[in-house]
Amino acid sequence: MRAAVVTAFGGPDVIETRVLPDPVPAEGQVLVEVQTADIIFVETAIRRGRHGQFFDVEPPYVPGSTVGGRVRAVGPGVPVDWIGKTVVGRTIGFGGHAELALTSTDLVEVPPELDVQTAVAVYGDGFTALMLEELAPPMAGKDVLVTASAGGMGLLLIQLAHRAGARVIAAARGEQKLELSRAQGADVLIDYGKPGWEKLALEATNGVDIVFEGAGGELGAAAFTVVKDGGWFSAHGAPSGGFATFDPAEAERRGVTVKGIMDLRADTTTTTVTGAAVIARAVAGDLKPVVDQVYDLDHVADAHRALENRTLRGKALISVSR
Numbered sequence: 001m002r003a004a005v006v007t008a009f010g011g012p013d014v015i016e017t018r019v020l021p022d023p024v025p026a027e028g029q030v031l032v033e034v035q036t037a038d039i040i041f042v043e044t045a046i047r048r049g050r051h052g053q054f055f056d057v058e059p060p061y062v063p064g065s066t067v068g069g070r071v072r073a074v075g076p077g078v079p080v081d082w083i084g085k086t087v088v089g090r091t092i093g094f095g096g097h098a099e100l101a102l103t104s105t106d107l108v109e110v111p112p113e114l115d116v117q118t119a120v121a122v123y124g125d126g127f128t129a130l131m132l133e134e135l136a137p138p139m140a141g142k143d144v145l146v147t148a149s150a151g152g153m154g155l156l157l158i159q160l161a162h163r164a165g166a167r168v169i170a171a172a173r174g175e176q177k178l179e180l181s182r183a184q185g186a187d188v189l190i191d192y193g194k195p196g197w198e199k200l201a202l203e204a205t206n207g208v209d210i211v212f213e214g215a216g217g218e219l220g221a222a223a224f225t226v227v228k229d230g231g232w233f234s235a236h237g238a239p240s241g242g243f244a245t246f247d248p249a250e251a252e253r254r255g256v257t258v259k260g261i262m263d264l265r266a267d268t269t270t271t272t273v274t275g276a277a278v279i280a281r282a283v284a285g286d287l288k289p290v291v292d293q294v295y296d297l298d299h300v301a302d303a304h305r306a307l308e309n310r311t312l313r314g315k316a317l318i319s320v321s322r
Contacts, residue, residue: 003062003098004300004318009049012301012308014059023102025075029092030082030103034320036120037096038066039295040152041237044304054261057094063300064096064318067103068110068120078105086110088119089275097300097318108275113283121289121315125153126278128236129287131264131271133160136210137232140165143205147223148214148237149186150177152315155290157212158184163286169201169208171215171223173310180290180313198222213237213244220244230255236264290314 005018025031043063046055068088074080089107110119144161148154149170161168162185170186172178173193182189188204190197207228213220214237224246227233233256235244243261251258281287292314295303303316
């Protein structure tokens, strides 16, 4: 099979297309002929050797963790009626940016209302967005700030907050990203590429009730300053190089509830969110992913560059099947 391979930790140029042996499903595993695979910002950080405390991976490895396609084969203990179904789900470890990928049986059959590309585009970001919706206080009538609002997950969070009856403040860099945020339901637009953007957020709200912070770094730290006393803050994004920093003593003094990345890991958190729930919400129209660019298997490095250069408005995907 053909696969994109991270040959060493480093820049996008370390990604090469190689021919690898076809994987064979072991007990409890499913082999999927990948049609479309997701790609998210954290994969660029992993490629550079970061986040080792969360992801145990060493090069060479095949990146990609959410795939959609047709089941080719199953391992021992897996019902054979999976074979031939079109499914979406997560790989075992990584391995999604390849013609064939191994998954567990925690898959969702793609319903006729969705195509595979849409199912893949919504699955990973939608899972995290619904976990945030589950963790956050009720949003009806509240001021909700979404940073990195024009990213794949930021746009879904805008949709959820808007549908819940919140007043949504979208923060992103540049007019095009802000207009895309408006199209998804944002009420107030703030360009955080301009100095003092957090003052504009305070002027618009007198303090934000709920912050979905997906930018990280200094932008995330600034976003923490606009949450009101007794408010709620999620530091879940790190495209700026690290998660938002804040003073825990200040958060306690002000009564601010803070959620971090460990609160959003399904393997460490009790959650009612399932992959089937994500797909059901997509079918219902609650989650509508925005796909900006689709790259083929030979241009995974270009997808990494686009993510790192912040040129995407919405999601990138990898088209694998020919």
